[in-house]
Amino acid sequence: MELGLSLGDNTKSASSKSFFLSNNNITSSDQQKDSKKMKNGLRFCMALGINSSSSGRGGVQEEQNNENQEENDDGDEENTSEEGNINKTTVQLDLLPLVPVPVHHRNLPQSLRWSSDNGSSENGSSGNGGLPAARGFDVNRLPAVAGMEEVSSPNSVASSFRMDFGLFKGSVNIIGVGNKRNSESAGCNDGGEPERASSRASDEDENGVNTRKKLRLSKEQSAYLEESFKEHHTLNPKQKLALAKQLNLKPRQVEVWFQNRRARTKLKQTEVDCEYLKRCCETLTEENRRLHKELQELRALKTSNPFYMQLPATTLTMCPSCERVASTTTSTAAAPPITATGTTTNTSKAPPTPTTTTTSDSIPKGIPFLNNSRPRFFPFTTTTNNPNHPHQSAAS
DNA sequence: ATCCAATTGTAGTTTACATCA
């Protein structure tokens, strides 16, 4: 089995920007490597392919599989027996429906959380390149989207965020080598926290040598920049100058801050995307394992049950409405349906005939894989209670 | 001029370890 994660424009072939996983295992280093390849605005596609053997792999797939081959050997054992009969079906999933994805901030590793995340629940506005808004979920909106606890207080939203930054003028503190924070020269704020602000990115020491000194923006400066960033992710020259003047920073510093802020946003978004894809991959892997098991059970039934031998060719179909898989026979020689437990039931009616197609295109977009609602392989096991469902009467 | 990606350099924090009372 191969799971192909195509990270890129889904209109292109999956070979260009994709990595394939043989059954499991995305290493963190892989994630990091691949996360850097993700481009803003590109969409993620995941392809679930049931493949009979490892032959025929090539290019990127081969490389990726080689890396994880040892770990995958165990997991692949059960899949190598009878899979040759299975058509190489590829289910391409669109993983980024424009609906909030329930990524819980609490469950994210610490590295995925903003250290100063309290105010980042506002909308990641678009219209300026729209980096986060183009994605299915936005790290800037994560807490609000997932209903998390870091909901800023009403007083902290942008509309009410107004500060007087006149205090920065004349209270510049350069933090650098040999210039440890000094409460006398630079002062501490009311909370006892040392003031950290600088209007100079680099400074010259006594010898006139230009030394690069570490600058950290003050909390107020950072907060104000954050609020500004929420309103627009890019700055025009006017805005830049105004911000610089207001914060007593150089325009270049404001510009750099926005560049770095955009980079951080993108990085976090990529990490969240990777985390989401990883979970999708795990879910699909488990689903595939289960399907293989069910397939083996069906084959065992087929060999043991004489009725089954008389069945004509069966095509597995999926009802796009209920997302259940059913079988369609091509002749009228109906055999007793077989339940999931292998027993037969006497029903005079033939199995329902849902919309029939054998291609993966029939699978609707946005299948909620994560809530385990994938269609069951057995066509006769469960029934839906929806009276409006077109297969309701036949299925029951 | 501006943006982005990659990288650098610095400061702050965490962690592991040694020493001492």
Added chain:
DNA sequence: CATGATGTAAACTACAATTGG
């Protein structure tokens, strides 16, 4: 010998700034 406090260096992290395209 066990324990807690303390100091320290390395590792790690965040981020402002630089560089090159």
